[in-house]
Amino acid sequence: MGQNPQRTVRAVTLEQVEPDYATEFVPRPFSLTPAELGGLPATLASEPTSVRAWVRFPAVASHVYGLALAWTPRAVYVEWEDGGVHRAWVWAPAVERAAVNQSAAVPTPPRPQVNAMTVRDTQSLVELINAQLTQCGAEFVTSMAQPAGPFGAVVFGSIEGHGVRLEFFIEPATNMCAVHLFDMTAKKVLVERVTAPTFPEAIEAYPWDVAINTLDLI
Structure with missing residues (x-):
């Protein structure tokens, strides 16, 4: 994998993803704005990395287990499972690699079955x-x-x-x-x-x- 070129995309194209709650009101996590992302390119992970990340909600911050899908020098695009699949940009200092014993104990968020690509x-x-x-x-x-x-x-x-x-x-x-x-x-x-x-x-x-x-x- 070391010789495979890493693909980059504009960070702003990796938008926030939330489960479909229909008419139910559920507080949404905050994702960094385009201005905060700073117009930087994002490197897509060759393989998603297990991480722990602090995700901000309107009233609280939640420490979640998830996957790092992409990153810039200042931010990480994180996916996690909580009543459905969430994806959001968070500041890089709020993300750390999950320890092996931690990530093994937590189910990996399910990857979308539609349009899976290998x-x-x-x-x-x-x-x-x-x-x-x-x-x-x-x-x-x-x-x-x-x-x-x-x-x-x-x-x-x-x-x-x-x-x-x-x-x-x-x-x-x-x-x-x-x-x-x-x-x-x-x-x-x-x-x-x-x-x-x-x-x-x-x-x-x-x-x-x-x-x-x-x-x-x-």
């Missing part, structure tokens, strides 16, 4: 992409796949001799799935990412013909 899933997604590329007279040939933090995966390969990579990513705040094609030679995205509720829908909506035409012009 490297193993990329094989079937590449097959769906090749079904689309066949209509353009092209084919993606896989060379290797690797995780890109807890929310995505990258598949390296080629199309007609051009080195490219497929990027699959789940927007953590919305669980929307995104896919796009990146040209390794020109170092640019061929067509901006398309998002949809599922990866098959995102793949179907992606303009593969435009991407292939752009690749041929480079």
Whole structure:
């Protein structure tokens, strides 16, 4: 894992997540504001880290067990379980790694079952992409796949001799799935990412013909 590139996103794109309480009134924890996050990029954890964090509520502060999903030099994006899954930004000094015996005694917050993403899933997604590329007279040939933090995966390969990579990513705040094609030679995205509720829908909506035409012009 040491050689896998760590993915970064704008911290403000990792929004607060709260359970659906319907009409029930439940105090919400505070998450740092965009101004407090300071426009910094956030590094996504290759593997979520077990932590203890102080989370502020309107009247109290709660010391929770959870997972660090991402961080900046000043803040940590933490997920914890309390009547549902919560995610919020807290100040970095309020977070510490959980001791092994502590984290083992506390259940890990359940990961969302919808749109879960692993490297193993990329094989079937590449097959769906090749079904689309066949209509353009092209084919993606896989060379290797690797995780890109807890929310995505990258598949390296080629199309007609051009080195490219497929990027699959789940927007953590919305669980929307995104896919796009990146040209390794020109170092640019061929067509901006398309998002949809599922990866098959995102793949179907992606303009593969435009991407292939752009690749041929480079």
